[in-house]
């Protein structure tokens with residue numbers, strides 16, 4: 692059942708290590724067959740090097756595993772909540788990718804600072820509020836999904852396809868699993884660009900004095916040297 696979707700979701704999961712979006716077994720990708728009301732997700736805790744298409748787990752929209760020998764991802768309930776509330780999405784990627792996760796830890800939304808961002812993400816990527824102690828102690832992954840849905844009460848998930856879960860990391864969605872990974876790659880790139888750009892504009896650094904520049908450059912290249920040409 693759903694062999695083709697399992698293959699596609701497997702291939703999408705394997706893009707995470709290919710694009711450097713994960714370490715160890717972090718992250719997970721899923722894809723849904725809306726007609727059947729079933730989605731396929733990575734199994735929990737399996738090293739990507741050992742992952743096989745047949746390891747993918749099939750889950751219904753009640754959260755029940757209908758196919759698969761392994762436990763579904765620990766984030767399955769978060770994916771489930773998003774599939775239930777965001778009716779047009781076909782695939783979801785969650786990572787702990789370095790730059791997007793670091794931005795999620797700031798608790799800030801990620802502004803659209805440039806056209807690279809704008810090519811894939813329509814505006815500021817929102818950051819959720821922190822989960823309450825009760826939400827953390829309760830159905831944590833379910834509540835993570837609910838906080839994302841709450842964050843989108845005023846936003847259209849078909850226009851903004853990503854969210855930063857505060858202190859946790861990005862969840863990104865698209866029309867299918869593979870496209871959701873592509874968007875997760877871009878999100879991490881533009882988060883890095885935002886960090887660098889904000890640091891560059893906020894920095895109080897000054898260029899070194901000419902004398903220090905001379906000391907280092909000229910002692911290596913000879914007096915009045917021009918780069919690459921040694922003066923006699």
Ligand SMILES: O=C(CO)[C@@H](O)[C@H](O)COP(=O)(O)O
Pocket residue numbers: 716717718719733734735736737763764765766785787
């Ligand atoms: O967010 C988390 C853990 O904080 C998860 O995404 C893990 O990083 C991967 O868990 P599995 O999908 O292997 O259960």
